[in-house]
Amino acid sequence: MKLYQKYPIQLSNSLSGVKEPFEPITPGFVGMYVCGPTVYNNVHLGNTRTFLTFDIISRYFRFLGYKVRYVRNITDVGHLVGDVDEGEDKIGKKARLEQLEPMEIVKRYTEDFHTVMRQFNILPPSIEPSATGHIVEQINITKKLIDLGLAYEVNGSVYFDVKKYNQSHHYGILSGRNIEELMESGRELDSQDEKREKIDFALWKKASPEHIMRWPSPWGDGFPGWHIECTVMSTKYLGETFDLHGGGMDLKFPHHECEIAQATGANGKTPVKYWIHSNMLTVNGQKMSKSLGNSFLPAELFTGNHPMLQKGYSPMTVRFFMLQSHYSSTLDFSNEALNAAEKGYKKLSNALSLVKTLTHAGGASANADTEKKLLQLIDECYQNMSDDFNTAKTLAVLFEMASQINTWAGQKEMLSEVSTDVFEKFKITYIAFMEEALGLKEEKSVNNDLLEGTINVLIGLRKRVRTDRNFALSDKIRDDLKAIGIQLKDGKDGEMSYEIES
RNA sequence: GGUCUCGUGGCCGAGUGGCUAGGCUGAGCUCUGCAAAAGCUCCUACAGCGGUUCGAAUCCGCUCGAGACCUCCA
Known part of the structure; x- marks a missing residue:
């Protein structure tokens, strides 16, 4: 019996709005796609929380014995800046400001992203495709959508016809919106706009003469629209229908809604079985974001070099801090909370070092109650993680286990209350949940x-x-x-x- | 304005109908030559009002407050 059969996973599906049992399309295998970073700037701490969430999810699938293919893209064609009519992508704009080549920007921030991921012990995905590496596929699917009558070309740009799509499908199925409301509210279609309806979105945009990032296409030189890359790359590496798609809450609408529409329109089937959205990191109750200017760079957090920070906090402290809340809740960021996390993490980490040194002498006169309690703690670790990846509840159990470890370390004779078998199980479980499932490793204070x-x-x-x-x-x-x-x-x-x- | 989420003890933060979450802080005790660490004990909350129920932090309604999305963002 596989662990995933013994501890079946329940997860909150944003698409259905309820917690459901996880049943992969192919038994024993999980295909998951997560929207990665746009590499025109340093990743900030809020971004990191999302990638940590899906690191935990992919780790736990593997931990239970699933074979996982985890695809997380790099967006290296910038999303459109502000008004679509400006026809300029972010990477192109930044490049001109800094007098750099677009690919130079992309390279620099991709490196930064990978460094941060390593610092937080976030494992690399199985495949990390880039948008610029899939221009041909993006052109092909755009052509297909035009052929199907779901997209139209205007002046070298191609737009997805949401109204048309909505005649046979429900646009808004993920975010709970309906097309009539969307067409009434929000930004007005201005006279310059080429779109038939303001809810239509670009699949391909014509590049203005000064635009740096450009590729030839059947509609002239241009670049892909905002949403199409994810559809192309997820389909290519995971199939037309795959198990799980993740991303930050703020991508739910319109990004993920558009993905569903494009993919369903092009392939005729629902692309994703389970959608998972991780919630925002907040500062004083407000979303941490680049545009609000309240974001922290991981490096600033580690060094404490930021006006809002009293001191620096280690990567594992921050990782622990984030795991203390559930991914679907907002998490508020403060010095006080981080100080508490630092101490809490240290406690778990010390117990981790300690348990590795503990050995059972054998020949126990086991106490049935004690053994039962320990086996129950072990079981709870799995139960809690299988319940929608509840890291907060799992950590609570690990704290209880840490107390037990400390007791043993202080009074070795108490080890004789448990059999070698139970002790080994307990030890292995604590280590495995800390290091593998939660990715909380010991931080060596001395490496000299x-x-x-x-x-x-x-x-x-x-x-x-x-x-x-x-x-x-x-x-x-x-x-x-x-x-x-x-x-x-x-x-x-x-x-x-x-x-x-x- | 529309759609939606949330409001838990000094702080952070789980929990969805009955059974003490947990961490941090604070107080006390034990161990220790003294510390530190560790262990034990204590501080028992669920925005307000009303309703459903034998019983609600948990379900329903209203009020107040905070936030998110609707426009680039994880």
């Missing part, structure tokens, strides 16, 4: 052999003067080290450990 060796010399010295009951000297060693940020901790058995304070 010379320093480590030096501290160990001092520890050896202190052990000796302590045996001699020379407490004045032993306290001096401890106090002096403390003054430079090294905290010595005396164990029960005369052993000493240390911790570098940040």
Whole structure:
């Protein structure tokens, strides 16, 4: 029996609006697509939360034994700036401002994105396709939509005919809108606009003469519209219908709605079985976003180099902080919350180091109640994660497990209350959920052999003067080290450990 | 204006009809030569009003408040 059969996943499907059992299209396999970053700027912390959410989801699918293909794109053709009529893409604009080649911009921010992902221990996707690498496919699907009568060309640009599509399908099925309301509200169609209806959206845009990013097409030189790349790349690598599509809440409308319309229109079938949207990171209750100017760069957070931050916080602290809430809730960002997260994470991390050193001596006289309790904790880890990837509930269980680990570390004789088998299961589960499922690794405070060796010399010295009951000297060693940020901790058995304070 | 979400103890944040979430902070105790760490105990909330129910933080209605989307954003 596979783990995914023992602990079947339930997930909230944005499309249906309810929590449903997850049943992949092909048993044992999961195909998932997530809208990746637009690489014309540094990723900020809010972006990171979305990618962390889907890192957890893909990790947990694999953890339960599914074979996962995770596709996350790089948008390197900029989305249109402001008014569509300006016909200029963001990457082109930025390039001109900074006097750089578009691909130079793309390269720089893609590198930055990957660096940040690694810092947060967010695993790379299986495939990371780029929009510019799929221009031909985007042109082909646009042609197909024209042939099907669902798109029309005007002056070298091609638009999707939403009204036409809506005659046979429901445009708005994901975001719960109806086309009449959409046509009444919002921006008015201005005289310059080539679109038949304001709700129509571009599949292909004509490039103005000064436009840098341009490709030849049946309609002249231009570049692909905003939504088409995701449809093309998800279909190409995952098929015309695939299991799961994710992204930030703010992409639900119009981006994902348009994806559904394009794909359904072109292929005649529903493209995605489950949609998952992760909620926003907020600052003082307001969405963190580039345009509002309240965003943090990960690097600023790590160093504490930002007016709103009292100090720096490590990547794992931030990862833990985000996992304390459910991905579907907004999460408010504050110094206080981060300080609390730092301590909480340290507790779990210490227990992780500790449990690795614990071994069972064998020959136990097991206490049935204790064993039952431990086995229940193990079970709860799986139950909680399988319940819509509830990392917050899972962490609560891990805290209980950490207390147990600390108790054992302090009183080794208590290990005899459990059998070797149960102990090993418990140990393996704690390590696996921390490191594999949640991706919370130990942060080595020392990565310098010379320093480590030096501290160990001092520890050896202190052990000796302590045996001699020379407490004045032993306290001096401890106090002096403390003054430079090294905290010595005396164990029960005369052993000493240390911790570098940040 | 339209569509939708949320409002939990000092702070953060799970939880959807009955059973103490958890973390951080604070107080006390135990262990320790003294610390630190750790363990134990305590501080018991659900915006307001009304309704459904044997019973509601959880369902329904209204009020107040906050936010998101409708325009580029994860």
